[in-house]
Structures are given as C-alpha cells and as structure tokens.
Amino acid sequence: MTDSASPTSLLGRPCRRQALRTLPAQEAHVSAARHFAADLLETWSVPASERDSAVLIVDELAANAARYGRERMTLLLVLDHGTLHIVVSDSGTAVEHLRPDIAPDEHGRGTGIVQYLAQSTEVHQTGSGREVRACLRCSP
Numbered sequence: 001m002t003d004s005a006s007p008t009s010l011l012g013r014p015c016r017r018q019a020l021r022t023l024p025a026q027e028a029h030v031s032a033a034r035h036f037a038a039d040l041l042e043t044w045s046v047p048a049s050e051r052d053s054a055v056l057i058v059d060e061l062a063a064n065a066a067r068y069g070r071e072r073m074t075l076l077l078v079l080d081h082g083t084l085h086i087v088v089s090d091s092g093t094a095v096e097h098l099r100p101d102i103a104p105d106e107h108g109r110g111t112g113i114v115q116y117l118a119q120s121t122e123v124h125q126t127g128s129g130r131e132v133r134a135c136l137r138c139s140p
Contacts, residue, residue, distance in 0.1 A: 019040050021033065022075075030078075032064050033088075034058055040077060041055070054086060057136065058075060060110035065090035074087075
C-alpha cells in the first residue's frame with residue numbers, strides 16, 4: 001500500500017492524495033478492497049454520502065476483477081481537487097460483456113451501478129490485463 005500527498009498522480013495531474021493496493025484476484029479479497037477504500041476515504045475526510053457511493057463502486061469493480069482477473073487486482077484511489085478517481089486493474093484478458101440470456105437479477109448489475117453512481121467510467125484493455133476507471137465528484 002502507498003498513500004501519498006504527492007504533487008503529481010499516476011493519472012498525470014496534480015493531486016492531493018493517492019493510494020494503491022494490490023490484492024490477489026479472488027472473491028475472498030473483495031471485502032479487503034472495500035474496507036481499504038472505506039477506511040482511507042474516511043481518513044481523507046470524504047463526506048459519508050460520497051464515501052458510500054465510492055465504496056460501492058470499489059466493491060463492484062473489485063468483484064468483477066476478482067471474477068475475471070487471473071492473478072491480481074490493483075485498486076488505485078486518487079483524490080484530485082474534489083474528484084475521486086477510482087481505478088481497478090486486473091490481469092484478465094477479456095472485457096466483460098452482458099449476456100442477454102442471463103436475467104438482470106442473476107448477473108450484470110455491477111457495471112450498471114457503477115455507471116449510475118459515477119460521473120464517468122472508462123474500460124481499457126492494457127498489455128497486462130484490463131483497467132476500469134470511474135470518477136466521482138466529492139464535496140469539499
């Protein structure tokens with residue numbers, strides 16, 4: 001884990017705070033990602049309503065990374081001038097696609113929840129896996 005108030009973030013812009021946590025890509029570690037985010041965001045004084053939304057986003061993205069990643073998942077949180085950037089990377093090879101033959105109550109709500117809560121989301125295939133970014137505005 002790293003937590004810093006460095007002048008530049010991994011996203012290439014000035015930031016107030018950032019933290020990185022790498023975990024095995026296993027469902028048993030999703031709760032660790034969620035608790036890490038909740039504790040960190042409380043330490044950073046992110047208001048409760050935004051913190052709750054951010055923790056739910058982390059939970060959904062970590063669950064997907066645990067399900068589709070092979071070896072590891074990485075959670076990066078960057079608080080930058082009132083915007084929280086949540087980046088979850090995994091070592092999976094395929095981007096999840098919703099399947100029409102599976103009922104919404106069985107699968108597929110996670111990405112919808114993230115898109116509803118976040119101001120923006122992006123999914124990228126990288127050389128080592130997949131990266132999902134979600135941005136959430138946070139009140140000062």
